[in-house]
Amino acid sequence: MTLTSGSNITGTLYNKGISTPHTATLYYFDNGDIIIETESTTKKLHISALSISSRVANTQRQIFMPDGDIFTTHDNNAVDTMIAKISPEKKDTMQSLLYYLESHVAAILSLIAVSIIAVFIFIKFIFPTIVTYIAFSIPASTLHLISEKTIEYLDNQFFTQTQLSQTRIHTINAQFKEFIASIPEKNKYTFTLYFRHSNFIGPNAFALPDGTFIITDDFVKLIQHKHELFTILAHETAHVVYRHGVRNILLNSGLLVIAIAIFGDVVSTTTIGLPLLLIHNGYSREFERQADAFAIDYCKKNHISGKHFVNLYKRLQQKAPTNIPSLLSTHPSDEERLSSFMAIDNP
């Protein structure tokens, strides 16, 4: 047997179950033989019988022997050299990769980059795809239940009975029926229109997941042309048929659950809040763009001028001006939306 160069490690030997430390030297040989020598004892083993703890920074390593004895050492580099030289198959690739990551700044920076890309892909593509799949597998009865509960809540909190005249309601209802008859999705949902009054909510029109539309008195008062109503209804119909409502709920709650599950240990819930709000508003803006595209498509097919949307929108802006910066807003910016509707008339 020949000693290879640098082939010994100094450390401490503990016999099984006893705390008495023995200063010891571990010698290793090319064929995998190991000799551990103390002042009074000599142990002879083979490397394949040893279980070597993985490296964590520069903390002490333990080498466990089958008879229960332990050899401990702080000479981590020497242990790594031994494994590489005489027992490469013992090299636990995952564990040594972890140590490599934990000790190289460049590796950490690349890991950060990979994580950012992975999180981006997840948020942008994977998660919305899963949510869309789930949203479209929700049965109509559940959509109806969600909508019923929502109306119940809104009626309790914000709404009172409509104060519009019977003739006005009748006209709008007739126009609503005309609109529904003109869309291809008319048989897939039961589209109904509710009139409500609310000082708090102001001029607004929106749709619930089962095809129930709610329109406020203030909003009806802004409408001067049938086609103005149609553009808005087309926009809201898109939210129904693309199931934006339920997707929104799922995206919102799902993301919060995932974020708390993963980051809960690391940072507080308040720190998670702001990024989530930004991500969520990003999803909302995308839905609004999709709904606008649907409405524009509808206008083109039915020869409705884009100026109807623009007119109504401008009147709405005078009533309830908003100037939230785009990153924090749930809707795309005004110029973006209006110019895309203007483009209908001059293609």
Added chain:
Amino acid sequence: MESIEQTNTDSKIISFHFTGKASEYFKIWIVNGLLTVLTLGIYSAWAKVRTNRYMYGNIYLDNEPFAYTAMPVNILKGRLLALAFFVVYSLSGQYSQTFYMILTLSLLPIIPWVIVNSIRFRGKYTLYRNIPFIFKGDYLDAFKYFILIYIWVPLTLGIIIPYIYYKQKEYIINNLHFGTLPIKYKGKASTFYIAFIASGIISVLTAGFIFGIVSLLGLSHWNQILQKSVENSASIDVSMVVTIIGIYVLFIIAFFIGSAFYKIFILNNVISSIYCGQSQLQCSMDYLTYIYIFVTNGIAILCTVGLAIPWARIRYNRYLYSSISIMLKDNLDEITSMDEKDIKSLAEELGGFLDLDIGF
């Protein structure tokens, strides 16, 4: 390196110390966080083991480090099992109230079982000089001190609560063994009552003190705001909001100062009442130093959006362990480990999940 003082003929005082470095731990911490995200949480078991191995491996007593030798896979299994239980538990509430009630009631006998096994788990995999810590706590006792005893809370209007904490500490520590050396807790229940009452008084005094200073400094300004708000009804809301936030912050500060006192007082007293064999532990943390470390750590963490967490943990550990010492009367070289029947693997895995922070 160590402060060794000769006292009696055969005893010496040795201080613990912690050699972790923020720069090393920061890298471990951030790799843990990133890999946990990338593996959707699965890596958290490995993260826990590597963190514990780093922390334990840097706690030194008499030039020898502690070691943590648990396997991540066991912890992962425990976590998955616990996750499955809680998913079933929360879903059952939606479908069957009876099943939900049965599960809730089943938690009562499960909780002490998990507590016993998590202490056993942690002890078994904590080595010092090749000797593990053994926990021999009885399940029925755990049931008594962690479940049954709470019946007395409403009957005594809560007066028994400090006594409950005392009994729980006593139960845990008295059933621990370092090898064949029994670990004994010789503390008194009165310590916990003093801690409760004193921290309450300190909280109230702090609140009163801050409130006094604020009202002295801000009285004239406050009057102006109030006057304005009477003139203009809209700004009443603003002054109301400011007042509510102010009171809220005041409570948090007062509570923090009080609970910091509680924590230090209990740590110092409990640790100083622990005997490992013949050797007594001693803990002498300073209240003001602790507050200083805690506040500056908090500010650093806030200013760096959390990136200072590793640094703060290392800094706190350094202070904590430098405050603990042991008056050694046993020969550390002659401790033998106790044979213990193997922990059932399910219990071990669940124990790994909870891994309650019950140490000393």
